[in-house]
Amino acid sequence: MSAYRVPTDRPEADGTLSWDATTMVVVGADAGETAGLGWTYAPAAAARVVTDLLAPVVRGGDPMDVPGLWTAMVRRVRNASRTGVAGYAISAVDVALWDLKARLLGVPLARLFGLARQDVPVYGSGGFTTYDDDVTSLQLAHWTHEQGIPRVKIKIGESAGTAPDRDLHRVALARRVIGDAAELYVDANGGYSAKQAVRIERRMRDHDVRWFEEPVSSDDLAGLRLVRERADADVAAGEYGGDLTYFTRMCAAGAVDCLQIDATRCGGYTGWSGAAAIAAGHGLEVSAHCAPNLHAPVAAATPNLRHMEWFHDHVRIEGDLFDGAADPTGGAVRPPDAPGHGLTLRADAAEPYRVA
Known part of the structure; x- marks a missing residue:
């Protein structure tokens, strides 16, 4: 178990x-000579949760019985709070356990889950508010014109909604760069009030914005629903979901058109499967939030999947620190045919970033 803090390639917000580095906590699960690997993007404190709380209840368990071990972990962190750092820690261990099980059986993880599709559609994600027009244009052109990804997302909601002119300028710039054929998405990260979001969504219609992520705080279910009812763009949220109750409330409130799920936060692959089932029960599709190489196997096994986020920070980290990272050329990735999720940590490359 280790934590690595990897600086961004330029300031991001x-x-x-705003941030200038991303921390990744990596967990191993061994059975004899076979090892599974899991990770989450979380504070380094999650590593202590793994060591102090989770390892004692997982050690000695049967790697074939991952749901039982997951339940034991959830019970163990009751007084540490299920969501947040403890939930991130559970997520990393759960991923490592599923990877271990698949490797013991000698099968790709996507095959162990059962494929719903061969390829997983992705969308390029970045376009940070700290980028100037040139950097934004280069990134968008790389995704759409060089890699052939037909959907991209930029960040808006700058200054808590007080800079709509720059937001709209950047949306217009993105549409010019990607052309008319690609889908354009925006993510406000809760930067607007509900009425602000409604007003700016109307102004973005001239640029055919298809996806409006977190127009208001994800905790404001009434606000999300208000925007959803008045928007042409699909409203999405859910990336901060840590347990099934969270996802149930969001879906039942009619707050989203597409539910976002992050397996590095919601309890790993076990938590993901429960959240996807809740969405399906409400007639909704799901989208994988960040950590694309971790999500690829379970995304391929999810019938109601819409797509997966090809997030700039995590793509760079996973490509640099792991062997087996996916290639999104053409707008989709295919889970590896190797046993497990197919990724192995390059310890020599990761070591300079170790913080725990």
Whole structure:
């Protein structure tokens, strides 16, 4: 178990937060000579949760019985709170356990789950508010013109909704760069009030924006529903979901057109499957949030999947620190044919970034 803090390639920000590094917590699960690998993007404190709380209840368990081990972990963190850092830790261990099980059986993880599709559609994601027009244009052109990804997303909601002119300028710039054929998405990261979001969504219609992610805070279910009822673009949220109750409330409130799920936060592959079932029960599709190489196997096994986020930070980290990373050329990725999720940590490449 280790934590690595990897600096960004340039300063990054969205509508409500700025950062200059991303921390990844990596967990191993061994059975004899076979090892499984899991990870999450979380504070390094998640590593201590794994060591102090989760390892004692997982050690000695049967790797074929991952749901039982998952349940034991959830019970173990009751007084540490199921969501947040403890939930991130559970997610990393759960992914490692499923990877271990598939490797013990000698099958790709996607095959163990059972394929719903051969290829997983992706959308390019970045377009941070700290980027100037040139950097934004280069990134968007790389995805659409060089890699052939037919859908892309940029960040808006800058200054908590007080800079709509720059937001609209960047949306117009993105449409010019990607052309008329590609789908354009935006993500406000909760930067607007509901009425602000309604007003700016109307102005974005001139640029055919198809996806409006977190126009308001994900905790504001009434606000999400208000925007959804008045928007042409699909409203999406759910990336901060940590348990099934969260996803049930969001779906039951009619707050989203597409539910986002992050397996590095909601309890790993086990939590993902439950959340996807809840969405299906409400007639909704799901979209994988970030960590694309981790999500590829379970996304391929999800019948009501719409697509997966090809997030700039995580793509760069996973491509640099793991062997077996996917190639999105053409707008989709295919889970590896190797046993498990097919990724192995390049310890020599990761070591300079170790913080725990």
